[in-house]
Amino acid sequence: MNIFEITLRSIALASAVSLFSGLLGCLFAWLVTRAEIPGRQRWAQWLALPYSVPAYLLAMAWVVIGNPTIGWLRHFLPAQGSYGFWGMVCVETTVAMTFPFLELKAGFEKLDPALEEAARMSGASPARVFRDVSFKLLWPSLLSGMALSFLYTISSFGVPALLGLPVRQFVLTTLIYSEFKMGGLTGIYNGFKLSAVLVAIVLVVLALSYALKRWQSRRGVTLVSGKASKPSQVHLGKLTIPVLMGLSAWIIITLVLPWTALGLSALASVAGDFRVSQWTLRNFKTVVTLADFQESVKNSLSYTVCVVLCLVSAGFFLGYLSVRRNKRWARVIVGASQISFALPGTVIALVLIYVSAWTGWLWDGVFWMLLAYGLKYAAIPFQMLSTGFSHVHPSLEEAAQMSGARRFKVIRDIWVPMLKTVWISAGVLVALPILTELTMSVLLTGPGRATLGTVLFQLQEYADQPSAAAMGFLILSFAVVGAWIQSTLISKRKNLT
């Protein structure tokens, strides 16, 4: 195994994904905030949904859709189908795109529309406006989103495992996995060495994005508008229909196809046989009647709620302390959470196994599994809440202080309700990956601790593919519907406040 080649491939994969994610994210963000298309709000919702698709299900579905021998769409795809480097790039981009998309969408929404309108009045076409004004002011948000896409991809395991390995392409995460699982006791050291390489790459990216943020805040650019005016929409004219078709095609590729692939696989009585005459509900029955299934639903839900509560409250206090009280240690913790986010779940789980064995403390309990979830996904609420705090003007807190409120009351009466949309969003956004988590769960599970992910793993390894697909279909449906409900509630809230 050429470590250098594999490292290069990991970096190349993550870079390509972040590049394409940036391009698409930019385009889509502009379309849903500045272009005159019907149902912009809805489109924005759908475009952000792929975030909720668990990576292993995405990979499973794309094997069904794109494998070169029997994939549904193999005739539309190049020789290797969805396998291989470019297959991985495309599949990862379908999810990674949501990071720059959401960042830029927020950026556009916060941008004073007058800045762009002034350019148009000066005679610039919409394309020129984008080039000279919007992009020049929003590129930090774009880069920040692209950094997230990079980190997401470099730590991803599911897609490289199912789409890269069949054509002999290893990346860092799949090699780390192999060393830890197949390398015996010596393999552990190799695994940690490779993890160190991965962490080094992550640190470089994080350092760059941190430097960017510092430089940006020193520039002191205030983009938030005074007058709450609706920006003027760019009329697309003849391009409206092609654009709408393009958007629909994207939604179909990123959501409908994988969902259908899993659904049809779940209905098949024999793997690979999609004939309607052979459809059966037997696989769903198998899944739902599994003793572990009901236990796993209960467990996944309660574990998720528990971890989300802890992460959101911790993120809330850390955000307050790092932004409003300028406590350095709080900032460090928030920054460190991004490193653990970019670590492969396998590594986090194994380190925790080591610690739990070494301390012997609560080894047997669900604690370590919850800690693993917390470590892996803390970055999401921590980042969102810190950003939330930094966007609200300090005068609001100062007003409360002047009226005599003590610090804790200020937090309770001002900050908690003011940041309601942020901490609710953060909670829901972090709940989904925890609910559907797999790689850490299978290592840290135990009797009575089945989760949705461990049940799927069980079915995949020890039962048949159609049953695994049935479970996958249920998990995916649950995740996507859950995300859709959440975004509907959030946007309803936004319209009310």
Next chain:
Amino acid sequence: MKFINVWIFALCFLSGACKPSKPSLWIYTSLYKEVIAAVQPPLQALLPDVEIKFFQGGSENIAAKLNMELLANRPQANLVLTSDPFWYEELKRLGKLEAYRSPVAGYVPTAFTDPDSFYSTVRVSSIVMAYHQNVLSEKELPHSWKDLTDDRWKGRLTMGSPLESGSAFTTVAMLFHHEGWDYFTRLRSLDLLSSGGNSTVLNRIETKERQIGLLLLENVLKAMKKGSPIRPIYPKEGVIPVPGLIAILKGTKNISAAQRVYDWFFSLEAQRAMVAAGMHSFYPQAPAPQGWLPLSEILAHTPEGMFWGNEVLQALYPRRDEIKRGFSDRVLR
């Protein structure tokens, strides 16, 4: 204050499992859940003063988990029951196992037992070839491992990856021992698809992505029971046996209980459970898994190369990394 209540509640919930009433005995195993369900009640009845607990996972996950615990020098497992013979040899050489000569495991052939009694074989799985009965007719089938090197199999073969699956590693080690590296170079030129584990190989055959696969017989038998069109092929040179081993971890406090559990796994009751799940047993009175030849016949058919034995293990053990590297260099690039 509401927040503090939430934290107290969370802590109580988390520490819920930290008041054990009886001492527990942990068995880390890759046995199927049905088998565990069948063995747990009689085992528990046998040892009413000890709580028997199973940590069930794939062989590879068990190995990763236990290795980390060993790294911390505090293994939580008391017994381990998986099927990667090379790993057990490593654990033995590093002094992580407890030797125990079980009085009831005498029927297991010496070839399948560690001469120093650190581990023994509690079940035997077999790697066979498999095909989709609607895709290939009887006439077109390969009949030996060597047959797979024929030109007509280009683009039609698949197996697990020794970098991901323990049984795939054993397969590669044995084939290497029998056929050498040229075999694999040849398979690579035939575009052998090597990735994943047994279930992945099964899936590839069922979906017709590939036509001949190398995987565990028990997977094939289980699938057939569910109505799958997959069928096994018994290679002329013999199946590749993959012994399922059991061992006691050093440092186990309740050694006598662990030894009783060890013994019990060699009893007829336990062996019957193994056979029911599609694995072979050495127990004299245990029948063969349904639809397959009895173990004696399998072993009779294996000539020197496919024959598993301690000498084979000892010969291949030091070459583990070489085998993995050799395979990756020849097949995985």
Next chain:
Amino acid sequence: MKSSLILKQLTKSYGTKTILNPLDLQVKPGEFVTLLGPSGCGKTTLLRMIAGLEQPTAGEIKMGERVFDSGRIHLPPEERGFGMVFQSYAVWPHMNVWQNVQYPLKVNPKWKSLTTQQREEKTREAIKLVHLEELASRWPQQLSGGQQQRVALARGLVMEPDILLLDEPLSNLDAKLRAEMRREIRDLHRRIGITLIYVTHDQKEAFEMSTRVIVLNEGRVAQDGTPEEVRAHPKPGFVQDFLAEMS
């Protein structure tokens, strides 16, 4: 010969809500028209429709031979050649004063044929008009609100627009600055004679600067006349109450 801006039966509604009832208006070249009214009366919407930033639900906007809005036709803002000054100044933070003011000359097709020297000449003139010569190389973050507003003015004027549109440009300034800017804008109008359409809710601005005041209420013209006429004879009802309130 410059032509008048003609608005015919101009209407704007969002769903069931009507912002502007059918409105007819004519703005002669050189006029300084102020659209005066409380918030929500439709004055900003009217201005933005003239600018092309919003599309009327019905009606026409024409200027001489040029049709800006009519039925299916909607000329985008970049092709109308109007200058605009925004309440939030909208001075681009990533460009300095010089680059801000010069920008229209770079992108407007009308000025494509300019040489670099001619462009620089025009930019200098515009900056001189608003008395910002010493600050030409400064960045917006280094300027006060009033200075930024002048940059916006210069930028609006540099392309010699047919009409300059101003959307409550002084609302974010303090009283003293507002008084100063009112004088400047009035002087500017007298000097160059450009057509100005100005939106405000402040009657002081309306009466001090403009040549014509149009009072709007709930999407309708309540009164239209010279500042003297409107001040001396406000129409009873809304206009009277509105003006009384504000003084």
